[in-house]
Amino acid sequence: MTHDLDARFALAEAIARKAGAVALDYFNRRETLVIETKRDAQDVVSIADREVENLIRAAVADAHGDDGFLGEEYGLAAGSSGYTWVVDPIDGTSPFVNGMPNWCVSIAVLHDSKPVIGVIFAPCFNELYAAAAGKGATLDGRTLRLDPSRTIRNAVTGIGANNYVTPAFVGKMVETLLEAGGNFIRNGSGALMLAYVAAGRLVGYYEPYMHAWDCLAGYCLVTEAGGWHHPFPVDGDQLTKGAPVLAAAPGATDDLRRIAGL
Structure with a gap:
């Protein structure tokens, strides 16, 4: 192996x-x-x-x-x-x-x-x-190696959106993050933002619907850097379908899970 x-x-x-x-x-x-x-x-x-x-x-x-x-x-x-x-x-x-x-x-x-x-x-x-x-x-x-002192309130969270989810859902997601004291960016590449989570540039990344090819490399990076990610279904034909994606540094995990409802 x-x-x-x-x-x-x-x-x-x-x-x-x-x-x-x-x-x-x-x-x-x-x-x-x-x-x-x-x-x-x-x-x-x-x-x-x-x-x-x-x-x-x-x-x-x-x-x-x-x-x-x-x-x-x-x-x-x-x-x-x-x-x-x-x-x-x-x-x-x-x-x-x-x-x-x-x-x-x-x-x-x-x-x-x-x-x-x-x-x-x-x-x-x-x-x-x-x-x-x-x-x-x-x-x-x-x-x-991720810094556990970084949270949604003293760092920046990445978010993603596409037409698989409604504008209202995306708006509520942003509103909830801001109400919790966080702030966000979106740069157009979910994979790159997940890499930024592993590098400590972002404290987390959330997208309500992503595909395996967008997130699995980033998930490995975040895990090995000491972070957490929401499981992605990969068995059978689930691998080709979309699912919610969330990855976070230790100090942001609880807040972002609550914001995402995961």
């Missing part, structure tokens, strides 16, 4: 950097991209997303052909090894196509229904967040 995990962890880090370089090249010439919409005009995709996912899929297939693979753009391919890679090639496509740096490559690996590897690379900042089960979390090689 240790050897298998180490090999996949090293591969995930290498792939994230390579995929990030390809995505960054597209970002720097994004005016040439054809942008398509998915569920609505805010939910977009481009050839950059698809090419980056195909690059990651191919690298995983070459090294670990029996592993499963779930990507945002091309869905789930089952495996037989007990490991499943869960990937968002570009999380934050809306910031990406609009010329903002808040996007990332997110790579998680599941084993026995748990995220045991989480790697998030933010190319515009050249920052690599990496974690594996029992090995801790790092940012560019520096160990991440």
